[in-house]
Amino acid sequence: MHATTVGEPLVRARGLTKTYGDFTAVRGIDVEVRPGEAFGFLGPNGAGKSSAMRMIGAVSPVSAGELRILGLDPASDGPAIRARLGVCPQEDSLDMEITVRENLTVYGRYFGLSRVECRERADELLDFVQLTDKAGDSVEDLSGGMKRRLTIARSLINRPELLLLDEPTTGLDPQARHLVWERLFRLKQQGVTLVLTTHYMDEAEQLCDRLVVMDNGVIVAEGSPLELIAAHSTREVTELRFGVGEHEAVASKVSDLAQRVEILPDRLLLYTDEGEAAAIAVHDRGLRPVAVLVRRSTLEDVFLRLTGRTLVD
Amino acid sequence: MELVVRQLDYWVTTYRRTWKGSVVSSFVMPLLFLSAMGIGLGGYVDDSSGPRVLAGVSYLAFIAPGLLATTAMQTAVLESSFAVFGKFKWNKVYSSMTATPLRVVDVLNGNLLYVGFRLATTCAVFLLVLAAFGVAGSVVGALGALLSAVLVGLACTTPVFGYSAWIKTDSSFAVLFRLGLIPMFLFSGAFFPVEQMPDTVEWLAYLTPVWHGVELCRDFTLGTASWWPGVGHVAYLLVWVVVGWLWARKTFERRLVGASS
Ligand SMILES: Nc1ncnc2c1ncn2[C@@H]1O[C@H](COP(=O)(O)OP(=O)(O)OP(=O)(O)O)[C@@H](O)[C@H]1O
Numbered sequence: 390m391h392a393t394t395v396g397e398p399l400v401r402a403r404g405l406t407k408t409y410g411d412f413t414a415v416r417g418i419d420v421e422v423r424p425g426e427a428f429g430f431l432g433p434n435g436a437g438k439s440s441a442m443r444m445i446g447a448v449s450p451v452s453a454g455e456l457r458i459l460g461l462d463p464a465s466d467g468p469a470i471r472a473r474l475g476v477c478p479q480e481d482s483l484d485m486e487i488t489v490r491e492n493l494t495v496y497g498r499y500f501g502l503s504r505v506e507c508r509e510r511a512d513e514l515l516d517f518v519q520l521t522d523k524a525g526d527s528v529e530d531l532s533g534g535m536k537r538r539l540t541i542a543r544s545l546i547n548r549p550e551l552l553l554l555d556e557p558t559t560g561l562d563p564q565a566r567h568l569v570w571e572r573l574f575r576l577k578q579q580g581v582t583l584v585l586t587t588h589y590m591d592e593a594e595q596l597c598d599r600l601v602v603m604d605n606g607v608i609v610a611e612g613s614p615l616e617l618i619a620a621h622s623t624r625e626v627t628e629l630r631f632g633v634g635e636h637e638a639v640a641s642k643v644s645d646l647a648q649r650v651e652i653l654p655d656r657l658l659l660y661t662d663e664g665e666a667a668a669i670a671v672h673d674r675g676l677r678p679v680a681v682l683v684r685r686s687t688l689e690d691v692f693l694r695l696t697g698r699t700l701v702d
Numbered sequence: 703m704e705l706v707v708r709q710l711d712y713w714v715t716t717y718r719r720t721w722k723g724s725v726v727s728s729f730v731m732p733l734l735f736l737s738a739m740g741i742g743l744g745g746y747v748d749d750s751s752g753p754r755v756l757a758g759v760s761y762l763a764f765i766a767p768g769l770l771a772t773t774a775m776q777t778a779v780l781e782s783s784f785a786v787f788g789k790f791k792w793n794k795v796y797s798s799m800t801a802t803p804l805r806v807v808d809v810l811n812g813n814l815l816y817v818g819f820r821l822a823t824t825c826a827v828f829l830l831v832l833a834a835f836g837v838a839g840s841v842v843g844a845l846g847a848l849l850s851a852v853l854v855g856l857a858c859t860t861p862v863f864g865y866s867a868w869i870k871t872d873s874s875f876a877v878l879f880r881l882g883l884i885p886m887f888l889f890s891g892a893f894f895p896v897e898q899m900p901d902t903v904e905w906l907a908y909l910t911p912v913w914h915g916v917e918l919c920r921d922f923t924l925g926t927a928s929w930w931p932g933v934g935h936v937a938y939l940l941v942w943v944v945v946g947w948l949w950a951r952k953t954f955e956r957r958l959v960g961a962s963s
């Protein structure tokens with residue numbers, strides 16, 4: 390691996406902007422990714438996550454602002470930067486006409502690796518993503534989760550210093566997601582710096598040391614998952630479910646029981662540090678919700694607080 | 703250049719999957735065409751007014767180089783239409799390539815080199831079949847015809863690359879095939895001299911790359927090649943190659959990195 394000065398950010402963006410025609414997808418974001426950390430972009434569909442990732446991947450030109458990746462300028466050093474990155478795009482871009490293993494060996498050649506090295510790396514990586522027994526199969530026969538793992542394996546062929554993962558587990562079933570998370574977690578422990586996008590708050594909580602919450606092309610908050618929850622939400626949340634259409638009316642009767650009340654179409658959220666106490670107080674007022682749930686605050690609550698919307702719709 | 707060479711293994715891997723079929727069809731197609739049109743139709747043409755119109759050449763010898771040039775065109779279009787479009791749209795092979803040190807122009811040139819290789823092998827096999835029929839001309843003539851066929855193939859390749867990167871849906875290929883490929887196949891002098899046609903059609907034929915390719919190939923196999931108009935044909939075909947390449951580079955860039963600023 391290449392030596393990078395300790396602490397020097399691997400990605401440094403200032404006022405980073407992406408416009409397509411007269412539409413602005415990324416509106417001047419500031420981001421710093423430090424060596425060894427797992428950094429996330431959390432945001433709903435259309436927030437501008439992929440647009441930001443493609444600029445960081447030194448593929449899509451920066452429209453305005455400043456961007457340095459591994460200390461280099463993507464406008465002039467694109468190939469040199471990409472040589473040291475691993476990229477797992479949002480949509481799988483595997484070659485269906487060649488085998489699982491060939492997808493890796495052929496790809497390694499683009500980075501200038503020798504054939505021998507490509508073969509060794511391919512076998513190592515197939516083992517790492519648990520696809521060794523599929524090596525000779527056609528990619529078409531793989532399940533969604535296997536394709537994703539193969540794409541991740543392919544992005545590691547050049548031993549990247551920085552791994553970019555655009556929605557690594559979107560569309561996978563829970564079991565397949567956990568397998569991917571577990572592999573990414575191992576990479577993180579091996580010291581690989583990860584930058585990932587997601588619209589799943591549990592993914593962000595599981596994997597990210599630090600993240601930014603993005604909405605409509607801007608960053609609305611930044612910090613570790615715990616910091617964000619502490620700063621933008623209460624310790625606990627009491628969820629109350631009443632009949633359809635009753636939530637508005639009930640909200641006014643319980644608003645003094647919590648620091649904040651959110652009305653969603655299907656439930657009422659009471660933000661409070663003492664969830665149980667709030668649930669009991671609701672009961673004492675003679676209100677009888679169909680269901681009550683007391684839980685910890687999550688990034689979902691942070692997002693709701695910051696944007697007034699839920700992450701996954 | 704080194705970045706283009708890095709794609710060699712990819713193209714070799716892909717070619718290994720298809721080479722048997724493509725070699726067989728490069729033998730079978732000329733055999734079928736030459737037997738049906740050269741011998742079957744040719745026997746009829748040669749008995750009637752053919753020899754007068756065709757300047758004393760047998761119909762078989764007349765259409766053999768025409769078939770060579772149109773085969774180059776068909777191979778070129780086959781390798782640059784769905785094959786290219788699919789790598790943008792269906793399996794995103796190109797965008798996986800540009801996420802590596804390869805640049806868009808390297809990806810384009812790598813693919814073009816592969817098409818060049820396909821053209822060279824297909825046309826070489828075709829010339830072997832022509833030689834078996836005794837209509838490939840002298841050795842030098844046959845080599846000249848091979849180079850000419852590859853050149854006309856490339857003159858069709860680069861613009862179709864541009865087109866394939868430019869269109870949004872694969873149904874747009876129907877327009878290209880019906881308004882470009884089929885008329886060029888029929889009216890570029892491969893099967894009859896274009897002078898036979900009304901003036902407008904004749905002049906349209908002169909504008910197509912394929913007519914120039916047919917003329918070049920024919921002059922080589924019949925041994926009638928001369929500096930003029932030979933150089934003119936080559937220069938005109940090179941213009942198609944270069945202009946097509948510039949357009950393809952532009953549409954590839956736009957497709958793979960977004961609007962170039
Ligand atoms: N090439 C493009 N041309 C025009 N508009 C684009 C292009 N790419 C993205 N957009 C628009 O930019 C906005 C942000 O898109 P982007 O893909 O960056 O969002 P995202 O956060 O990755 O969303 P998702 O969760 O759906 O992947 C969207 O409104 C999208 O329609």
Ligand SMILES: [Mg+2]
Pocket residue numbers: 438439440479555556
């Ligand atoms: Mg996206």
